Structure formats: structure tokens, C-alpha cells
Amino acid sequence: MITNNFTRRHNGPGPKDVEKMLQKIGVSSIDQLIDETVPAAIRLEKPLNLPAGLNEYETFNHLKEVGGRNKLYRSYIGMGYYNTIIPGVILRNILENPGWYTSYTPYQAEISQGRLEALLNFQTMVSDLTAMPMSNCSLLDEATAAAEAMIMAFNSRSRQAVKRNAIKFFVSNTLFAQSIDVLRTRALPLGIELVEGCHKEFKPTSEYFGAIVQYPDERGSVNDYAELTTDIHAVEGMMLVVADILSLSLLTPPGEWGADVVVGSTQRFGIPLGYGGPHAAFLSARDEFKRNMPGRIIGITVDADGNRALRMALQTREQHIKREKATSNICTAQALLATMASMYAAFHGPEGIREIARNINILAGVLSLEVQKYGYKQLNQFFFDTVQISLPER
Template identity: 55%
Template sequence: MKISFDKEQFSTRHIGPDEEQIKEMLKVSGAESISQLIEETIPEGIRLEKPLDLPNPLSEVDYISHIKETASKNKVFKSYIGMGYYDTILPHVILRNVMENPGWYTAYTPYQAEIAQGRLEALINFQTMVSDLTGMELANASLLDEGTAAAEAASMLYGRRKGKKRKSANTLFIADSIHPQTLSVLKNRMEPLDITLRVGKPEEADVTDPDLFAMILQYPDTFGSVKDYTSLIDAAHENDVYVTVAADLMALTLLTPPGEMGADVVVGSTQRFGIPMGYGGPHAAYFATREKFKRQIPGRIIGITQDSEGNVAYRMA
């Protein structure tokens, strides 16, 4: 069967009602014209008395030239903020083969992930990279930013409190060397859950406290210090206390992965992987954890399966 494609019919379905449809709607509403309908429904006090003073429309080429000229007026300064935000360089080989590769960026409609195989393949590559660098068994396909990822970790672990002595625990220990914006998010997000925050030096944390259910550590910390948390994490686990490590993913290409230290959850930002700072973010966060938390992990998880013909297919779990 030959399928005909009427370009006119296609466009009218996407560019508002035509004259006949307008007449039909006016008939139903009881108005003689659109102007009358507006006068009867929109208060006079908020209507403009004259048309908008708009400039002449620009072609695509002229508009690109215009925004480049406008952007050139920005004053660009060197950033010394740190604390999880860093200037980056995006290698052109990645830009050409990933960001500008139609195989990735035109993967069907992004909001219909069940059919966007190219998009799902990109996301599973992301998950695999995060798992490898963090030393964890499972990673999701990103969250909003590092602060909210840390809050999600705390919420997840709060729901998975274990052992009789931790069943009613509601205190979360946070290292005082955590990024300040992450601490700010945690303060807001833990309040409605009635979770008490205790901020202090990691080496002074009392993991035997029966009110403590989890800890959040920064690695490297916001001052740039790198510490081995293995003994602290072991002590926490001996007392049924979970540990989340907020880690710099780029630094994990050289440092010992938190997973090898025994961390239960590792979170952080992927901003350093070539993403501009964008006036503060947010930037895609990562969230990696143990296999035992796969039913509680927030966000999306991309998996590999087979289609009805036995071919490899990607799916969102």
C-alpha cells in the first residue's frame, strides 16, 4: 500500500487552526470574531492599547550574527571558585564524534526513550564509565547536580536503615569539608524528612552513636585534600552505618575509587568532563551504588536486552 504524504495537511495539524476551524470555534463560543472573544474574556485593564513595538524579523543567518555580537560583549574572567566548578576543555575529537555526531543527537525523540536507541546507548556508556571510575556495581543515567544527588543518597539510605539499633536512627553525619552548595541542599532536603544533620570533621565522627544512620564524605574535599577513608568506612559498617562519598569523577582517573574503600554510594558532578560552567550549572550528576540497592536507586537505569529477533537492544529500567 502506498502512503501519500500531504505536506499542506501535515503543516496545518501543527500550526494552529485554519479559517474553517476558527469559524467553528467562534460559533461554539458565541462570538462574532476573535477580537470580540478577546474583549469579552480578557479584562481591558491588562490589554495593550496598541500593537507591540517589535523590531523587524531576522533571517537565521542574521540572527546568528546578532547573538554572536551580543555574546561578544560578555566579560570573561578566570574562575577561582573551585568547590566542584572548574573551567574545562572539550577535545575536538569528542566534539566531532559525539556532540556533533547525528548518530547520537538525532536519536528519534529524546522523551520517548523506549525507541531512542542511540540516546540509550549514549546513556549506558555514561553508566559504564561511572561504574568503572567509582568502583561501584551499578550506576544510573544521571541526576540533576551533585547537591541533589547527595540528598537522594541520604534519602535512599534513610529508607534502608538496618539492624535493630539503627531502626529508628535519624541522624546524618556530614563532613565539614563538603562543598558548601551540597551542604545547603542537604539542609533543605533533610528538613521535611525530620533527619538531623551533624556537621563535623570526619575523623571525629562517632560511628557508635545509635542515632546515626549514614555519613557523607567529600573526596577530594572542598579544600583539595585527599584522604583515605577505608578505615573510617570499615568502622562505620561494623556499626551498621552507611557511607556516601561525594567524589570528583575526573580525579578518580588517578585516585583510589571510593568503591574500593567500601563506600555504599558515590555521587558527584560530571562538569569536569568538558562541560562549560554555564554560570553555575546545574551539571549532570552521577549516582553509583551497590547491586543490593538497585530497587531503591533514584533516576533512570539503562540496560541491555534482546529484541524479538535476537538483536541487541537498549531499554530503560
């Protein structure tokens, strides 16, 4: 007898349970139940031609053999996805620990103080690095976070902006392609008019409620957006920034040059690439946006005995309370991955994070110098970790 196949180990109804349920509904067998409930026109006349099922050990070996056919190459694409080193203590105690396996923030705060503490650390880390007063405790990915930020800005327009029909939103053409695609998708049903172009040529008018830029941009260039920020604020628009969180340990954070909302991904903080996901995004903003922010927010309060306690704050924004009137229909946070990112920051500390960023920047600088020795042009005047090399035409 095979004792480790799925059907024996699956926590489902046994033969006696099945018999009892069939008696309850007045049929004698599973076949009779199917005959009486599934129309004959859509049923198969004979069983599928499938091989015998594998047990757990056989399945593991089969998947290993299939995966072994992959050819792994070094990727230089970047575009918001980067290899990272996961500290062993985080790998063993969080990623491989079933006790942390959930994407959700806990609804029963009183019995989940440890998980809430980890997510509060995530918010603190993001606020510190972006220089923004508040942050949520994760979103699905960077592109989704960019779209949520756009919608939040749209819903936060002043009465005057609504009255003058300010529905235009500027999108820098140096955003990552996946973010631009999601922005297009989310803008269409809301009647938001996207205007894509070069941020250096863009002149804001009162028709615009906001603009979004990448920092550093798609090609790796670190741009100065201070003038654009001043111009967009002059027409009562909002400045949104998609930022590389690791670079912010060296670069001037967006909050210091006037950004209203900052979003990005924390994948670089010890989260595996995973063939593109899942990863934990973030959204941080100025305090006046707190009632329009998407996602969960962890807050500090006191319990019945006057002791410090954590809870989910400002929940009246969310769909489990407001339903269709919620500020966002994205309520699933990437809690497991946000916890990993927060622990990565705690593991290395501020100086450690800066040292990692410094090493990456130095290596990019070495590459920039070396390619120029061979006669190639490196086009980025200022960069963090990505260089743009001009190759000669063939």
C-alpha cells in the first residue's frame, strides 16, 4: 500500500463521511449525484487519459528533473528587479517558517502583536528612507503602487481642481514599462487622461492634477526634479515619485525635494526574484493623504491596562468596512515579504544598508570607467547602479 500519496494524506472526507453525506441528500453513490446534477451534454464519456498519480517523493524528483532543463543566464535587464542576498537567519526563520505564511495583515490585533510590530518596522523603514511622514505596510508590486498613487491623487483633488475639470496626469516616459502599462489600464475607466512625455519638456497647467517620475529613471539616470516639483505645485498639482528604495540611502530622498507621494518596491531588501514576483511594494505620502491611502496602516495605541499596543489604524478607508466606497479595492498586503524586507533593514542597520548601496554604486562606477577605456560612451552623467552604454552601429 502506498502510504504517502496525496489522497491518503489529504485532509478531506473519508469513506464513512461520504456515505453519511450521500444518505443525507438522498442518493446512493457519487456517480448518481453527478448524474443528477451535471448535464450529460457537458460530461466526459470516458475518463481522461492521464498517467497514474505520483507520490510526494516522486513528484519532487520529477519537478527537479524538469527544472534542471532550464539554462540560467546572468540578467542585466534590471527594470526594477534585482538579485539580492537573503541573510540566512531571515531565510530560515521567516521565509521558510510556516508561522509567517500569509499575505494578509492580521484582523485580530490583540493576538498578533509580533506580526504587527514587524509591519510597523516596515512602515518606519519606508518613512525614514523616503523622508515622508507616513507609509502603508505594503502593496502588491511597484506598478500597482504607482497606479494606486495616481488614483489617490485623483481622489484628493481640491474642489477648485474638480470644478475646472483637472483630469490630466503627466507620466514621464522614463518610468519602467510595466508601470506605464498598469497606469494606462487603471486610468481608462476613471476618465483620467494620461499625457506621456519627457519630464524636461513638460510644462504643467491647471488642467493637470499631478505628475509621476522615476528616481533613478528607467535608464539609470538620476535626475533633478526640483524645478518640475515647484512647477506642478504652482498649478495645485501633486508630485508622485517611483523610487528605488536602496538608492535612497545615498540619494536625496524625494520627501526632501517636495514630493507628495513616493512609491516603489522593497524587493532589493532580501526578497528573492521569484521570476518576477511576488514582492512587497510601498506607498508613503504626506500626512494629509492619510484618509485616502490604499492598503493597511499599522498604528500605535494603548490597551485596557495602559500598555503600548499595536492595531490596524484608519480602517474606515478599507473595503471590509466601506465596501464599494473604499479608497481602494486592494486590501491584500504582501505581509510575508514586507516582514522580510523590514527584517533585512533591521539585520543590516542604517550603516549596513548604506554600505551595501555604496558598494553597488562603486561597482557601477568601475564598469562605467572600464567601458569608456574601450571607446564606448557611457551616457548617464549621474547614476546609482545602472549605466547606459552607447554601442556603435554595425
